[in-house]
Amino acid sequence: MGATTPLSAESLLRRLEWRVVRRLDGRLQGDYRTLFRGAGLDFTDLREYVPGDDLRHIEWNVTARLDEPYVREFVEDRELTAWLLLDHSASMGFGPVDRQKDLVLAEVATTLAHVLTRGGSRVGAIVMDTGVDLVIPPASGRNQVLRIAKTLLDRRESRSAPTPTPSDRRKATHRGVASSLRRGVRRVLGRGASAGVPAPSGTVTDLGVLLAAAYGIVKRRSLVLVVSDFITADGWEAPLARLAQRHEVVALQVVDPRESELPDAGGIYVEDAETGEQIFVDTSDAGFRARLAEVAGARQADLEARARKAGVDLYPVQTDDDLVRSLLRISELRRRRRR
Numbered sequence: 001m002g003a004t005t006p007l008s009a010e011s012l013l014r015r016l017e018w019r020v021v022r023r024l025d026g027r028l029q030g031d032y033r034t035l036f037r038g039a040g041l042d043f044t045d046l047r048e049y050v051p052g053d054d055l056r057h058i059e060w061n062v063t064a065r066l067d068e069p070y071v072r073e074f075v076e077d078r079e080l081t082a083w084l085l086l087d088h089s090a091s092m093g094f095g096p097v098d099r100q101k102d103l104v105l106a107e108v109a110t111t112l113a114h115v116l117t118r119g120g121s122r123v124g125a126i127v128m129d130t131g132v133d134l135v136i137p138p139a140s141g142r143n144q145v146l147r148i149a150k151t152l153l154d155r156r157e158s159r160s161a162p163t164p165t166p167s168d169r170r171k172a173t174h175r176g177v178a179s180s181l182r183r184g185v186r187r188v189l190g191r192g193a194s195a196g197v198p199a200p201s202g203t204v205t206d207l208g209v210l211l212a213a214a215y216g217i218v219k220r221r222s223l224v225l226v227v228s229d230f231i232t233a234d235g236w237e238a239p240l241a242r243l244a245q246r247h248e249v250v251a252l253q254v255v256d257p258r259e260s261e262l263p264d265a266g267g268i269y270v271e272d273a274e275t276g277e278q279i280f281v282d283t284s285d286a287g288f289r290a291r292l293a294e295v296a297g298a299r300q301a302d303l304e305a306r307a308r309k310a311g312v313d314l315y316p317v318q319t320d321d322d323l324v325r326s327l328l329r330i331s332e333l334r335r336r337r338r339r
Contacts, residue, residue: 006157009110009150013142016111016323023324024115045073056245056311080121081138083218083247084109084148087228088155089129089205095256095319101229104254104319106152108227111323113145116223126217127151128210135217207232211239218247226251230303230314241310249312252330253303256319260296262289313337 046059049069057071086109092102113123117140124138125148136148207228218224224247226240243249262283283289307314315330317323 007153009146009153012106012110012149012153013114013145016107016114020107020111020323020327021114024327027324027328046070047073080116080119080223081220082112082116082121082123082223082225083138083214084112084123084125085210085214085224085226085228086125086127086152087205087207087210087226088127088133088152089231090159091205091229091231092254093156093159094259099319101254101256101319102152102156104317104323105227106149106156107323108252108254108317109152110145110149111327112225113148114142117141117145123148124218125151126210126214127155128205128207128213129155130205131209132213205232206235208236208239211236211243215239215243215246222247224249226312227254228252229254237306237310240307240312244311250330250334251307251312251314253314253316254319255316260293260300262292 046062047070049058049063049071053071059070059072062070086105088102088105092105093100095101095104109125113125116123120140122138122140123144125134125136126132127134127136134151136144136151207230210228211226214224224243226249228251230236230251230253240249240251262281266284267280267282281288304314313333315333317326317330
């Protein structure tokens with residue numbers, strides 16, 4: 001069989017227009033601005049605080065002077081500027097063969113860019129791997145959407161691994177697995193689990209680098225959409241909090257179910273896509289799989305708590321879920337949060 005033809009930006013956009021945007025039109029009546037927006041961006045007036053108001057909008061100077069809580073009111077800017085902060089690190093290459101996390105990243109980014117530019121907004125993007133690799137200045141129109149899509153698809157194609165031979169398949173069952181699963185395996189098995197296995201040679205992603213760069217690049221108050229698997233070195237919470245103080249920030253976490261649940265596949269190696277560390281595990285052990293799922297659940301709860309502390313909600317988008325269903329679920333959760 002010949003090599004699979006790479007997916008083009010135009011083909012991806014047309015597919016998303018038919019399968020995703022068309023269905024969103026019927027569910028949102030074209031009101032895409034409410035899909036991720038919280039309060040508007042331009043300050044207009046002050047009013048007394050009422051229960052349910054966002055505490056981040058309290059005007060503390062006026063509150064202290066009048067001895068009554070006051071909040072700032074905003075009006076939506078018709079020409080919204082949005083920025084996509086896109087994590088294209090090695091761990092994003094994990095997932096089902098036909099829908100790995102980096103493909104979901106491309107679908108999410110292309111969909112958001114399309115619906116926002118179609119409403120007259122300008123969209124820019126900052127793409128990172130081990131560091132910030134590319135900045136696409138904000139612009140509107142179909143060509144800008146195609147530029148963002150092509151950037152992500154080209155990067156995905158350039159690092160695609162060759163198809164494994166039959167003799168490699170058993171070892172490669174979870175090669176390229178995300179760091180979260182590898183770390184979970186180490187916690188369950190203990191630190192001596194990888195004795196005799198090659199030491200890590202790669203670099204762990206630091207999402208804080210992307211967030212700090214965005215703080216310096218994005219000057220005007222904007223809608224900032226962070227799309228990442230949040231498999232990262234520690235310390236990202238502080239730059240995320242700084243970003244959220246200036247902008248409307250929404251965090252989308254691209255996840256694959258196999259990052260928290262190993263199949264019963266016998267003895268396999270799991271290899272960290274970013275560091276290269278390998279660990280051999282027996283997935284036939286039901287107790288091991290249960291403990292691994294427990295560790296993964298605790299890690300996810302901690303991740304969500306850290307994001308909330310930074311003032312940002314974390315919304316999962318799974319590789320095996322329908323994209324329209326994911327986006328509508330996020331929209332509904334944000335709508336409830338604003339009530």
